[in-house]
Amino acid sequence: MKAISNPRWPDDPFAAALMPPPKETEGERVKRVQEQEEAARISREIDEGLLETKKLIERRRKATKVLLLGQAESGKSTTLKNFQLSFCPSQFKQERTAWRSVIQLNLIKSVRRILQVIQDDWDHIGPAKPISPIPGFSRQSGSLVGPSSGPNSPKTGDKEDREPILTDAHRRLLMRLSPLVSMEENLVNKLFPHPPDPKEVSVRGGTNWKSYIAKLGKERDQKPIRPRSSQSSASQEEGTHILVTFKEDIIALWNDPAVHRVLKRRGCNIRDMSGFFLDDVRRIAVQNYEPSDQDIMKARLKTVGVEEYHFVMETVSEGNGDWYIYDVGGSRNLRSQWASFFDDVQAIIFLAPLTFNLNLEEDPTINRIEDSIMIWKAICSNKLLERTAIILFLNKMDVLATALESGLRVKDYVISYGDSPNDVPSVTKYFREKFRTYHKKLSPKPRTFFWHETSVIDTDATGAILFGVREGILRYHLSKSDVI
Ligand SMILES: Nc1nc2c(ncn2[C@@H]2O[C@H](COP(=O)(O)OP(=O)(O)OP(=O)(O)O)[C@@H](O)[C@H]2O)c(=O)[nH]1
């Protein structure tokens, strides 16, 4: 059979294929035109999609990218929250309620920690006075809250350390509060599914947990109220319910001088724990609790993996408003993930908390500042980062001030500090110079040393610093790239 040829392009097989068949009926013609229009529409959509993707890639290429680095609990995620509060306040406001559950869980965790220490003291030293037996409870078998962990083993030695402090009243308080432990685990599982550690509130990279919690909140609002014991009724509301129920007992526990004596002799400084809210129980353990900016900054949610945040700065002129900030997990086992971002970021904000008296949670033999300096050296000397601006935040300045005020001496933890004055300016200068020296010595190419003293839970002060940091990074980005 001879192909029908196009009179304009007689040898074009493609044009021939699109020609209407000979003797086409009106119905066939309408169908063919419809099909051609549909094909053209799909083709247009694909083209538009490709163009959009291309634009996005280009936009991302031109965007400012910043990586937050530092050990666990150094303040990376808190710095990110400050970025959001300063430059995208409406987004920050929208996500406010999602933090409520995190704060409630932080509070419950502090209570659990106290219960563990009390239980431990009870098991090792016993009550101050003979007590009446409570059915189902014995000193040996009646562990209410499980074994305590951390640096709170009994300090043997002087008489004061072995003196029984707790009474029958404490044991009853302990029993009343003990359901909190299983409730906490349940709640963590519901709000943060598949947590790496059921006792630690943490968020995996890319899980979009804030939307998830917001969704749970909406589901709750749409469902009729179910009995409190129902497993499935648990959601955001459950944290509130637990705290409201146990509020008075929690306050009694935290206000009890005997409990504080036990915490002290067992070396448990609960105030040093991240996410400390025990002074605010009356305000937080209420229906309709709305977290303040300060509460959100103090909330502790461990990062596991890498979270990418795309900001469109609400306060920056067109073209420079796109920022990507990468927030990574700082625990030792998560640090291997950092390197994959090194070749794509213009700046690193490195958080080094000046908590000279504390050790790493994952390795209690390593001093936190020693660990920060070790990471700093690796970052400064990395070839991939030779063109990257590195900004040092000497963070937790408020914690440093409190530690020094309480009489802790730096030389007892950092031998090289020697007999230099034990005050905030001298200590800060000492550590800052250490960081500066390594930066100068190890950077593959000379670069400016940028640093700030920060307490990133202070939103006003941090906001002012971040405005300066943003301008500095933008200038650096523009000068080093082909954006202009
Ligand atoms: N007092 C005080 N607390 C701070 C400061 N910076 C951070 N924190 C608190 O320290 C805890 C840990 O901060 P995060 O920002 O979660 O630490 P991170 O570096 O993201 O930790 P990972 O996600 O485990 O890597 C939170 O409860 C913060 O509120 C500070 O300057 N002062």
Ligand SMILES: [Mg+2]
């Ligand atoms: Mg984090």
